[in-house]
Amino acid sequence: MPAQQEEDLLVVARPEGLYCPPGDFYIDPWRPVARAVITHAHSDHARAGHAHYLAHTDSAGTLRARLGSDIDLQTLAYGEAIEHRGVRVSLHPAGHVLGSAQVRLERRARVWVASGDYKTEPDGTCPPFEPVPCDTFITESTFGLPIYRWPTQAVLFAEIDAWWRANAQAGRASVLFCYAFGKAQRILHGVDASIGPIVVHGAVEPLNAVYRAAGVSLPPTLRADDEGVDAALLKRSLVLAPPSAQGSPWMRRFGNYADAFASGWMQLRGTRRRRGVDRGFVMSDHADWPGLQQAIAGTGAERVFVTHGSVQVMVRWLTENGLDAQGFKTEYGDEDDQETSSSSGGGVGRGQAALDGDAESPHPSLPPEGEGEIP
Numbered sequence: 001m002p003a004q005q006e007e008d009l010l011v012v013a014r015p016e017g018l019y020c021p022p023g024d025f026y027i028d029p030w031r032p033v034a035r036a037v038i039t040h041a042h043s044d045h046a047r048a049g050h051a052h053y054l055a056h057t058d059s060a061g062t063l064r065a066r067l068g069s070d071i072d073l074q075t076l077a078y079g080e081a082i083e084h085r086g087v088r089v090s091l092h093p094a095g096h097v098l099g100s101a102q103v104r105l106e107r108r109a110r111v112w113v114a115s116g117d118y119k120t121e122p123d124g125t126c127p128p129f130e131p132v133p134c135d136t137f138i139t140e141s142t143f144g145l146p147i148y149r150w151p152t153q154a155v156l157f158a159e160i161d162a163w164w165r166a167n168a169q170a171g172r173a174s175v176l177f178c179y180a181f182g183k184a185q186r187i188l189h190g191v192d193a194s195i196g197p198i199v200v201h202g203a204v205e206p207l208n209a210v211y212r213a214a215g216v217s218l219p220p221t222l223r224a225d226d227e228g229v230d231a232a233l234l235k236r237s238l239v240l241a242p243p244s245a246q247g248s249p250w251m252r253r254f255g256n257y258a259d260a261f262a263s264g265w266m267q268l269r270g271t272r273r274r275r276g277v278d279r280g281f282v283m284s285d286h287a288d289w290p291g292l293q294q295a296i297a298g299t300g301a302e303r304v305f306v307t308h309g310s311v312q313v314m315v316r317w318l319t320e321n322g323l324d325a326q327g328f329k330t331e332y333g334d335e336d337d338q339e340t341s342s343s344s345g346g347g348v349g350r351g352q353a354a355l356d357g358d359a360e361s362p363h364p365s366l367p368p369e370g371e372g373e374i375p
Ligand SMILES: [Zn+2]
Pocket: 040, 042, 045, 096, 117, 335
Protein backbone atom coordinates (compact mmCIF):
# COMPACT_ATOMS: atom_id res chain seq x y z
CA MET A 1 0.00 0.00 0.00
CA PRO A 2 1.43 3.45 -0.89
CA ALA A 3 2.70 5.45 2.07
CA GLN A 4 0.25 8.23 1.38
CA GLN A 5 -2.71 5.90 1.76
CA GLU A 6 -1.26 4.11 4.76
CA GLU A 7 -0.99 7.39 6.59
CA ASP A 8 -4.75 7.82 6.39
CA LEU A 9 -5.46 4.61 8.22
CA LEU A 10 -6.40 5.25 11.84
CA VAL A 11 -6.88 1.55 12.62
CA VAL A 12 -5.18 -1.50 11.12
CA ALA A 13 -5.33 -5.18 12.10
CA ARG A 14 -2.12 -6.41 13.77
CA PRO A 15 -1.38 -9.76 15.40
CA GLU A 16 -1.77 -8.07 18.79
CA GLY A 17 -5.12 -6.51 17.92
CA LEU A 18 -6.66 -3.46 16.28
CA TYR A 19 -3.89 -0.85 16.13
CA CYS A 20 -3.90 2.91 15.63
CA PRO A 21 -0.58 3.68 13.83
CA PRO A 22 -0.38 7.45 14.39
CA GLY A 23 -1.51 7.14 18.03
CA ASP A 24 0.59 4.02 18.71
CA PHE A 25 -2.10 2.31 20.78
CA TYR A 26 -4.44 -0.67 20.45
CA ILE A 27 -8.19 -1.13 20.81
CA ASP A 28 -9.22 -4.28 22.75
CA PRO A 29 -5.93 -6.07 21.98
CA TRP A 30 -5.71 -9.81 22.67
CA ARG A 31 -1.96 -9.82 23.29
CA PRO A 32 -0.16 -7.69 25.90
CA VAL A 33 0.66 -4.20 24.62
CA ALA A 34 1.89 -0.88 26.02
CA ARG A 35 -1.35 1.10 25.55
CA ALA A 36 -4.83 -0.39 25.27
CA VAL A 37 -8.15 1.36 24.80
CA ILE A 38 -10.84 -0.99 26.12
CA THR A 39 -14.40 -0.85 24.75
CA HIS A 40 -15.91 -2.89 27.61
CA ALA A 41 -15.03 -5.32 30.38
CA HIS A 42 -16.12 -8.63 28.81
CA SER A 43 -13.04 -10.82 28.94
CA ASP A 44 -12.57 -11.28 25.20
CA HIS A 45 -12.21 -7.51 24.85
CA ALA A 46 -10.48 -6.66 28.13
CA ARG A 47 -7.47 -8.88 28.62
CA ALA A 48 -4.80 -8.90 31.27
CA GLY A 49 -1.22 -7.83 30.79
CA HIS A 50 -1.39 -4.40 29.17
CA ALA A 51 0.87 -1.70 30.60
CA HIS A 52 -1.76 1.06 30.36
CA TYR A 53 -5.56 0.92 30.01
CA LEU A 54 -8.03 3.57 28.89
CA ALA A 55 -11.76 2.84 29.35
CA HIS A 56 -15.07 4.39 30.32
CA THR A 57 -15.51 5.39 33.96
CA ASP A 58 -18.26 2.79 34.49
CA SER A 59 -15.91 0.01 33.35
CA ALA A 60 -13.45 0.73 36.16
CA GLY A 61 -15.21 -1.51 38.69
CA THR A 62 -15.40 -4.60 36.48
CA LEU A 63 -11.94 -4.07 34.98
CA ARG A 64 -10.25 -3.76 38.36
CA ALA A 65 -12.20 -6.72 39.75
CA ARG A 66 -11.19 -8.90 36.82
CA LEU A 67 -7.68 -7.69 35.99
CA GLY A 68 -6.47 -6.51 39.37
CA SER A 69 -6.93 -3.36 41.42
CA ASP A 70 -3.40 -2.24 40.54
CA ILE A 71 -3.80 -1.96 36.73
CA ASP A 72 -2.73 1.38 35.28
CA LEU A 73 -6.20 2.59 34.28
CA GLN A 74 -7.26 5.96 32.96
CA THR A 75 -11.00 6.59 32.54
CA LEU A 76 -13.11 8.93 30.45
CA ALA A 77 -16.76 9.97 30.59
CA TYR A 78 -18.83 9.61 27.41
CA GLY A 79 -17.98 12.43 25.03
CA GLU A 80 -14.88 13.50 26.95
CA ALA A 81 -11.86 13.68 24.62
CA ILE A 82 -8.13 13.38 25.04
CA GLU A 83 -5.40 14.13 22.54
CA HIS A 84 -2.74 11.46 22.11
CA ARG A 85 0.08 11.89 19.57
CA GLY A 86 -2.13 13.95 17.31
CA VAL A 87 -5.15 11.62 17.59
CA ARG A 88 -8.24 12.88 19.38
CA VAL A 89 -9.76 9.95 21.30
CA SER A 90 -13.24 9.90 22.84
CA LEU A 91 -15.71 7.25 24.02
CA HIS A 92 -19.41 7.07 23.14
CA PRO A 93 -22.26 4.83 24.39
CA ALA A 94 -22.46 1.37 22.79
CA GLY A 95 -25.56 0.15 24.69
CA HIS A 96 -23.98 -3.30 25.20
CA VAL A 97 -23.25 -3.53 28.97
CA LEU A 98 -22.41 -1.10 31.74
CA GLY A 99 -19.44 1.03 30.69
CA SER A 100 -19.45 -0.18 27.08
CA ALA A 101 -18.14 2.35 24.62
CA GLN A 102 -17.46 2.99 20.98
CA VAL A 103 -14.04 4.51 20.39
CA ARG A 104 -13.97 7.61 18.20
CA LEU A 105 -10.63 8.56 16.65
CA GLU A 106 -10.07 11.84 14.86
CA ARG A 107 -6.98 13.04 13.05
CA ARG A 108 -6.65 15.69 10.35
CA ALA A 109 -10.43 15.91 9.90
CA ARG A 110 -10.74 12.14 9.38
CA VAL A 111 -12.96 10.25 11.84
CA TRP A 112 -12.94 6.52 12.54
CA VAL A 113 -15.18 4.77 15.05
CA ALA A 114 -14.53 1.30 16.49
CA SER A 115 -17.77 -0.03 17.92
CA GLY A 116 -16.64 -2.90 20.13
CA ASP A 117 -19.80 -4.90 20.90
CA TYR A 118 -23.06 -2.97 20.71
CA LYS A 119 -26.81 -3.21 20.64
CA THR A 120 -29.24 -0.62 19.40
CA GLU A 121 -32.33 -1.11 21.56
CA PRO A 122 -32.14 0.74 24.90
CA ASP A 123 -32.40 -1.60 27.90
CA GLY A 124 -32.34 0.76 30.86
CA THR A 125 -29.13 -0.60 32.39
CA CYS A 126 -26.65 1.51 30.42
CA PRO A 127 -26.85 4.58 28.18
CA PRO A 128 -28.30 3.58 24.79
CA PHE A 129 -26.19 3.20 21.65
CA GLU A 130 -25.43 6.51 19.99
CA PRO A 131 -24.66 6.72 16.27
CA VAL A 132 -21.38 8.63 15.90
CA PRO A 133 -20.86 10.21 12.46
CA CYS A 134 -17.63 8.97 10.89
CA ASP A 135 -15.82 8.23 7.64
CA THR A 136 -14.90 4.69 8.63
CA PHE A 137 -16.87 2.46 10.99
CA ILE A 138 -15.50 -0.73 12.52
CA THR A 139 -18.44 -2.95 13.40
CA GLU A 140 -19.07 -6.28 15.01
CA SER A 141 -21.41 -8.72 13.26
CA THR A 142 -22.06 -11.40 15.89
CA PHE A 143 -25.66 -11.79 14.70
CA GLY A 144 -25.16 -10.52 11.18
CA LEU A 145 -27.61 -12.84 9.45
CA PRO A 146 -31.13 -11.92 8.30
CA ILE A 147 -32.66 -14.62 10.55
CA TYR A 148 -31.66 -12.72 13.70
CA ARG A 149 -34.44 -10.35 14.76
CA TRP A 150 -34.96 -9.74 18.44
CA PRO A 151 -38.34 -9.27 20.11
CA THR A 152 -38.72 -5.84 21.68
CA GLN A 153 -37.87 -5.45 25.36
CA ALA A 154 -41.59 -5.26 26.18
CA VAL A 155 -42.42 -8.50 24.38
CA LEU A 156 -39.40 -10.29 25.81
CA PHE A 157 -40.18 -9.39 29.41
CA ALA A 158 -43.87 -10.19 29.02
CA GLU A 159 -42.75 -13.70 27.99
CA ILE A 160 -40.29 -14.10 30.86
CA ASP A 161 -42.82 -12.78 33.40
CA ALA A 162 -45.55 -15.12 32.13
CA TRP A 163 -43.20 -18.12 32.36
CA TRP A 164 -42.10 -17.19 35.90
CA ARG A 165 -45.70 -16.52 37.03
CA ALA A 166 -46.96 -19.86 35.71
CA ASN A 167 -44.10 -21.73 37.39
CA ALA A 168 -44.62 -19.92 40.69
CA GLN A 169 -48.30 -20.84 40.58
CA ALA A 170 -47.37 -24.46 39.92
CA GLY A 171 -44.96 -24.35 42.88
CA ARG A 172 -41.62 -24.69 41.13
CA ALA A 173 -38.60 -22.47 40.82
CA SER A 174 -37.85 -20.73 37.50
CA VAL A 175 -34.16 -21.13 36.77
CA LEU A 176 -32.99 -18.80 34.04
CA PHE A 177 -29.45 -19.35 32.78
CA CYS A 178 -27.84 -16.20 31.50
CA TYR A 179 -24.49 -14.54 31.14
CA ALA A 180 -23.50 -13.07 34.52
CA PHE A 181 -22.28 -9.67 33.32
CA GLY A 182 -24.85 -7.60 31.46
CA LYS A 183 -27.55 -10.13 30.69
CA ALA A 184 -28.38 -10.92 34.31
CA GLN A 185 -28.67 -7.26 35.26
CA ARG A 186 -30.86 -6.58 32.22
CA ILE A 187 -33.20 -9.36 33.32
CA LEU A 188 -33.29 -8.05 36.89
CA HIS A 189 -34.07 -4.57 35.65
CA GLY A 190 -36.78 -5.75 33.26
CA VAL A 191 -38.78 -8.42 35.11
CA ASP A 192 -41.84 -7.83 37.26
CA ALA A 193 -40.29 -8.30 40.71
CA SER A 194 -43.75 -8.47 42.32
CA ILE A 195 -44.18 -12.04 41.00
CA GLY A 196 -41.87 -13.49 43.66
CA PRO A 197 -38.41 -13.45 45.24
CA ILE A 198 -35.30 -13.36 43.06
CA VAL A 199 -32.35 -15.58 43.89
CA VAL A 200 -28.98 -15.17 42.17
CA HIS A 201 -25.91 -17.37 41.84
CA GLY A 202 -22.66 -16.26 43.48
CA ALA A 203 -21.22 -15.36 40.08
CA VAL A 204 -24.01 -12.86 39.45
CA GLU A 205 -24.20 -10.88 42.69
CA PRO A 206 -20.79 -9.10 42.45
CA LEU A 207 -21.84 -7.74 39.07
CA ASN A 208 -25.16 -6.59 40.51
CA ALA A 209 -23.18 -4.64 43.09
CA VAL A 210 -21.18 -2.89 40.35
CA TYR A 211 -24.39 -1.91 38.54
CA ARG A 212 -26.07 -0.68 41.72
CA ALA A 213 -22.97 1.35 42.59
CA ALA A 214 -23.23 2.97 39.15
CA GLY A 215 -26.81 4.03 39.94
CA VAL A 216 -28.68 1.35 37.97
CA SER A 217 -31.87 0.37 39.77
CA LEU A 218 -32.18 -3.37 40.33
CA PRO A 219 -34.75 -5.17 42.50
CA PRO A 220 -33.57 -6.84 45.73
CA THR A 221 -31.75 -10.13 45.19
CA LEU A 222 -31.10 -13.06 47.51
CA ARG A 223 -28.33 -15.62 47.61
CA ALA A 224 -29.35 -19.26 47.81
CA ASP A 225 -27.68 -19.65 51.21
CA ASP A 226 -29.11 -16.44 52.71
CA GLU A 227 -31.06 -16.76 55.94
CA GLY A 228 -34.79 -17.25 55.27
CA VAL A 229 -34.25 -18.76 51.83
CA ASP A 230 -36.05 -22.08 52.25
CA ALA A 231 -37.84 -24.60 50.04
CA ALA A 232 -41.12 -22.67 50.17
CA LEU A 233 -39.47 -19.46 49.02
CA LEU A 234 -37.47 -21.17 46.30
CA LYS A 235 -40.65 -22.62 44.81
CA ARG A 236 -41.86 -19.13 43.91
CA SER A 237 -38.53 -17.69 42.95
CA LEU A 238 -36.81 -16.61 39.80
CA VAL A 239 -33.24 -17.93 39.88
CA LEU A 240 -30.53 -16.30 37.77
CA ALA A 241 -27.43 -18.40 37.23
CA PRO A 242 -24.56 -18.50 34.71
CA PRO A 243 -24.57 -21.29 32.12
CA SER A 244 -21.76 -23.03 34.02
CA ALA A 245 -24.18 -23.74 36.89
CA GLN A 246 -26.28 -25.99 34.68
CA GLY A 247 -25.97 -29.56 35.91
CA SER A 248 -23.82 -28.54 38.89
CA PRO A 249 -24.52 -29.63 42.51
CA TRP A 250 -25.63 -26.03 43.21
CA MET A 251 -28.84 -26.80 41.31
CA ARG A 252 -29.98 -29.60 43.63
CA ARG A 253 -31.53 -27.27 46.19
CA PHE A 254 -34.20 -26.20 43.69
CA GLY A 255 -35.82 -29.63 43.50
CA ASN A 256 -38.25 -29.91 40.63
CA TYR A 257 -37.62 -26.68 38.74
CA ALA A 258 -38.33 -25.27 35.28
CA ASP A 259 -35.32 -23.99 33.39
CA ALA A 260 -34.69 -21.63 30.51
CA PHE A 261 -31.82 -20.01 28.71
CA ALA A 262 -31.57 -16.35 27.64
CA SER A 263 -29.44 -15.77 24.56
CA GLY A 264 -29.61 -14.53 21.00
CA TRP A 265 -28.71 -18.06 19.89
CA MET A 266 -32.08 -19.22 21.26
CA GLN A 267 -33.53 -18.07 17.96
CA LEU A 268 -32.15 -21.36 16.62
CA ARG A 269 -34.10 -24.36 17.77
CA GLY A 270 -31.03 -26.61 17.56
CA THR A 271 -29.15 -24.53 20.11
CA ARG A 272 -32.01 -24.74 22.58
CA ARG A 273 -32.17 -28.50 22.14
CA ARG A 274 -28.46 -28.84 22.79
CA ARG A 275 -28.84 -26.80 25.94
CA GLY A 276 -31.50 -29.20 27.16
CA VAL A 277 -33.67 -26.53 28.79
CA ASP A 278 -37.45 -26.17 28.83
CA ARG A 279 -37.52 -22.70 27.33
CA GLY A 280 -35.35 -20.39 25.30
CA PHE A 281 -35.72 -16.63 25.51
CA VAL A 282 -34.31 -14.75 22.54
CA MET A 283 -32.31 -12.06 24.25
CA SER A 284 -28.97 -10.63 23.26
CA ASP A 285 -26.71 -7.75 24.20
CA HIS A 286 -25.62 -7.59 20.57
CA ALA A 287 -27.48 -5.90 17.73
CA ASP A 288 -29.70 -8.08 15.54
CA TRP A 289 -29.61 -7.91 11.73
CA PRO A 290 -31.83 -4.81 11.42
CA GLY A 291 -29.99 -3.21 14.36
CA LEU A 292 -26.59 -3.70 12.72
CA GLN A 293 -27.81 -2.14 9.49
CA GLN A 294 -29.46 0.74 11.32
CA ALA A 295 -26.29 1.40 13.30
CA ILE A 296 -24.04 1.29 10.25
CA ALA A 297 -26.32 3.56 8.23
CA GLY A 298 -26.58 5.93 11.21
CA THR A 299 -22.86 6.63 11.14
CA GLY A 300 -22.91 7.80 7.52
CA ALA A 301 -19.63 5.92 7.03
CA GLU A 302 -18.45 5.19 3.50
CA ARG A 303 -16.08 2.47 4.60
CA VAL A 304 -16.87 -0.36 7.03
CA PHE A 305 -14.59 -2.95 8.58
CA VAL A 306 -16.31 -5.99 10.08
CA THR A 307 -14.53 -7.61 13.03
CA HIS A 308 -16.36 -10.68 14.29
CA GLY A 309 -19.41 -12.83 13.76
CA SER A 310 -20.90 -13.26 10.29
CA VAL A 311 -18.19 -11.24 8.63
CA GLN A 312 -18.56 -12.55 5.08
CA VAL A 313 -22.33 -12.12 4.95
CA MET A 314 -22.17 -8.61 6.35
CA VAL A 315 -19.34 -7.55 4.03
CA ARG A 316 -21.27 -8.85 1.04
CA TRP A 317 -24.45 -7.07 2.09
CA LEU A 318 -22.63 -3.78 2.67
CA THR A 319 -20.78 -4.03 -0.65
CA GLU A 320 -24.05 -4.69 -2.46
CA ASN A 321 -25.37 -1.55 -0.85
CA GLY A 322 -22.58 0.57 -2.22
CA LEU A 323 -20.23 0.72 0.76
CA ASP A 324 -16.53 -0.03 0.80
CA ALA A 325 -16.54 -3.02 3.17
CA GLN A 326 -14.02 -5.62 4.29
CA GLY A 327 -13.33 -8.01 7.14
CA PHE A 328 -10.80 -7.59 9.93
CA LYS A 329 -9.33 -10.67 11.58
CA THR A 330 -9.87 -10.51 15.33
CA GLU A 331 -10.04 -12.84 18.30
CA TYR A 332 -13.26 -11.55 19.80
CA GLY A 333 -15.78 -14.14 20.89
CA ASP A 334 -19.32 -14.05 22.06
CA GLU A 335 -20.12 -14.07 25.71
CA ASP A 336 -23.47 -15.74 25.02
CA ASP A 337 -21.85 -18.75 23.63
CA GLN A 338 -19.93 -20.22 26.51
CA GLU A 339 -20.91 -23.81 26.04
CA THR A 340 -22.29 -24.24 22.56
CA SER A 341 -19.10 -23.27 20.79
CA SER A 342 -17.71 -26.74 20.36
CA SER A 343 -20.92 -28.42 19.35
CA SER A 344 -22.62 -26.02 17.00
CA GLY A 345 -21.57 -25.34 13.47
CA GLY A 346 -22.72 -23.21 10.62
CA GLY A 347 -21.26 -20.01 11.91
CA VAL A 348 -23.38 -19.81 15.02
CA GLY A 349 -21.16 -21.63 17.43
CA ARG A 350 -18.03 -19.56 17.25
CA GLY A 351 -16.91 -17.54 20.15
CA GLN A 352 -15.43 -18.21 23.50
CA ALA A 353 -16.33 -17.90 27.09
CA ALA A 354 -16.35 -14.50 28.61
CA LEU A 355 -17.99 -15.17 31.90
CA ASP A 356 -16.79 -12.28 33.95
CA GLY A 357 -17.42 -12.83 37.60
CA ASP A 358 -17.61 -16.56 37.13
CA ALA A 359 -14.60 -18.10 38.79
CA GLU A 360 -15.24 -21.48 37.19
CA SER A 361 -15.02 -20.12 33.71
CA PRO A 362 -11.80 -20.55 31.79
CA HIS A 363 -10.94 -17.84 29.29
CA PRO A 364 -9.26 -19.66 26.43
CA SER A 365 -8.30 -17.75 23.33
CA LEU A 366 -9.88 -18.56 20.06
CA PRO A 367 -7.71 -19.01 17.05
CA PRO A 368 -8.07 -16.04 14.73
CA GLU A 369 -11.36 -16.36 12.98
CA GLY A 370 -13.10 -13.77 10.99
CA GLU A 371 -16.13 -15.19 9.40
CA GLY A 372 -19.18 -17.30 9.76
CA GLU A 373 -21.33 -19.12 7.29
CA ILE A 374 -25.01 -19.12 6.68
CA PRO A 375 -26.56 -21.83 8.85
ZN1 LIG B 1 -19.20 -8.01 24.94
